[in-house]
Amino acid sequence: MRTKTVTFRHLWLPYLLLAPQLLITAVFFLWPASQAIYYSVLQEDPFGLTTQFVGLENFRRLLADPLYLESFLTTVVFSVLVAGLSMGIALVLAIMADRVIRTALLYRTLLIWPYAVAPAVAGVLWFFLFNPTVGVAAYALDALGHDWNHYVDGTDAMALIVIAAAWRQVSYNFLFFLAGLQAMPRSLTEAAAIDGAGPLKRFLTIQLPLLSPTVFFLMVVNIVYAFFETFGIVHATTAGGPGNDTVILVYKVWRDAFEGLNLGSSAAQSVILIVIVVALTAIQFRTLERRVEY
Amino acid sequence: MAPIAIDGVRKVYPGPVEAIPNLSLEIADGELCVLVGPSGCGKSTLLRMVAGLEEITGGEIRIGGRRVNDLEPAERDIAMVFQNYALYPHMTVYDNMAYGLRNRGVPKAEIRALVDEAAGILGLSALLARKPRQLSGGQRQRVAMGRAIVRKPQVFLFDEPLSNLDAKLRSQMRVEIKRLQRRLATTSLYVTHDQVEAMTLGDRLLIMNHGIAEQVGTPMDVYHRPATRFVAGFIGSPMMNFLPGRVAGDGRGVHLPGGWLLATAKARGHAGRPVTVGIRPEHLQPAATGTDSDTITLRTELIEVLGADTLVHGRLDGHDDTVIARLPGSLQVAAGDNLPLAAEPGTVHLFDETERAIGHV
């Protein structure tokens, strides 16, 4: 790793400077993570009196548990929908904003602030709008012939959390798409126009390929977001219901630990989540490298 | 004010790369010594060792008789002007100049007086409240100098201070630096790769190549009596012409391409051996005829008219490299002419196979 060629010499000062960061990392990150791994290979008896080493038994059980697999599937569906919806809308808006140069900043101002709204608060807002008794959106859907009720219909509940999660994330994606588009040299599209390409063709053959690293990068970021940062949306609105239709993995690991008190299973779920984050982070860094080359 | 002694100094970088094998130099009190050489020759390394920014692998550096090897830069009583000025971008001109004094615990009133004095000398008094980004290149350069002189150090160190300026400003600042250094009479070490700067500024020059001191001397010394072929080629523009020669068997002359014989006894010790003959373009003069044995004939190929002078590029029989002559602008010459030329007495340099000077003819 690079350093400055010019450095200070000091025997203990660098350690002192690093101490707060490393201390917090060790106490609140590394130790708990190692505990999660440790618990994941243990099993408590029903009274919590003794524990014994069970190897990968917790994982085996987990992967054979239809509820866990269902939760996995729910999470994947949820993530794909959130990423697709928020990126799609953001891309369309960014293209439009990029083309109206003079007012692009104004639209940016109008579009970025939902990012400041906490996922849980976003959830509550949409929860209200879709409330079957008083919600405006539910009322409008009723008029269109769809009897909306996320308290009883799993699909409606999923749609609710997808909309709430995507609504907030569009802002983030929009910013990156707009930055990506604005970083493109205008001479490229001009050259394509001189070569006789219309606006749509220009977008498909010039801008989109050049934007593809941004698309890929955002895809990873959005999946991470949907996997790990949407706990508040689920917890504050559907609470996993109806049934288990909106139990995403993070929600499940919390519920199993604090309501189900199933230590071994919760720890094993944590370990699986860590593996997922590590994989996603690795992918993210690979794409970053490619983006830098660009 | 203090002399600097560099005594058998050695620098090895991890690797290991030996940047400077063994170098000694004495700089007298109040003298301005220029370190000059191509990039990577070790001149900046040497300067930074004097400054204390680079560790000294071996040998000793003394400032004013005091060994400074293990002293922090701030304890060496030196000031330095950097290539990119290194002004603190978030501080005003005043604060830039005052920072070092404050760190030394100089009382406020005294700082005010010192900064005002330095600003007055450099014509910066009206700019003290500005930030560096609001200044022109020349003004920034002056602030960098102000930061150096405000502390009244024993030694000034200059690390290519003019290389970021345009040509016009550079020659102007060159004169200012010279004037300032004379006025303050502070011992100075000045690093540059520009030979014009080196010649015009230095009381003495140290010409470095691959970490080795090729020659130490006054500007006149290194110009008229270069100690090595490297120095001969490095100082002077256009560059000195080098011709392959062979010392006659009897040692009474040197045979050159085109049948020219340079009569000299100075190469007697190298009888029968190859030597390099160097002549500066400005030391070649039109000769009366092309028949004398000490006259060479240049087949001219290209004429560059400079006004006062004319540069004539051409070739000699039996030698492939271009030879350049700097002739009076009044001379009428066209490409393709055969031009008889002779060297002024005392201006021909002979170098042996190790590229050391044998003598000047």
Add this chain to the structure above:
Amino acid sequence: MVERRPVMTVVQHLVLILGAALFVFPIYLAFVASTHTGVEVSRGLPLFPGDQLVTNYGTVLSDGIASAGAPPLGLMLFNSTVMSLAIAIGKIAISLLSAFAIVYFRFPFRILAFWTIFITLMLPVEVRILPTYEVVAGLGMLNSYAGLSIPLIASATATFLFRQFFMTVPDELTDAARIDGAGPLKFFRDILVPLSRTNLAALFVILFLYGWNQYLWPLLVTTDESYYTIVMGIQRMANVGEQQPVWNLVMATAILALLPPVVVILSMQRLFVRGLIEVEK
């Protein structure tokens, strides 16, 4: 734009305005709901703001919604402010220090320190919920401001951002400072930190939002209502099981919960955008 097509331009603006409206719509309705009485809201939401603004906001700020067991909003807003400021300032402080150590010193275990910090990127709270809770409980930090903030202030992102910035600071400035008699700490305080001002401010905006919008963490470490933050507290009001929530007051709470970060993001838009894109680099 390459060619002029008036129709296209109109369409573009229409799409953008529609998009913007879509974003404002939920907030507008929330605001409308927060200015009516509960009865009016439950009868079907009016389209324009009513006259209960002062009453509703006054109620939630000073009393909270007693039936839902939530404390007064004034207190929750205060808690949120303390938590997000502590997190933002704490993260910036310790990351500045560690980036300084990593960039400006060479010492044994430097690489190890770097990777240790890097690993935190891969361990969000969400993946180590229970054991982290146990650590905090073991340290007696449940229901405290320290518990709300300290465990969250390790930051790989901030450290990397500062490291990247420090690498661009010219070495000659360090040389000049050393000749001017500045040791490492003086250099850090007088030169490096002032030079980092813009990065610092940009990061502050992002980290403030991060802190304010924390949900799972306060949920884990607070059981005492007087330490609730507004973002996690709102859930207490909205999620009341089979009953209908008191919508006008819940929406007033929502507006208050989202107002501070939205104001921050809009008033420091340039810094925010810059920071966001820098952080992801």
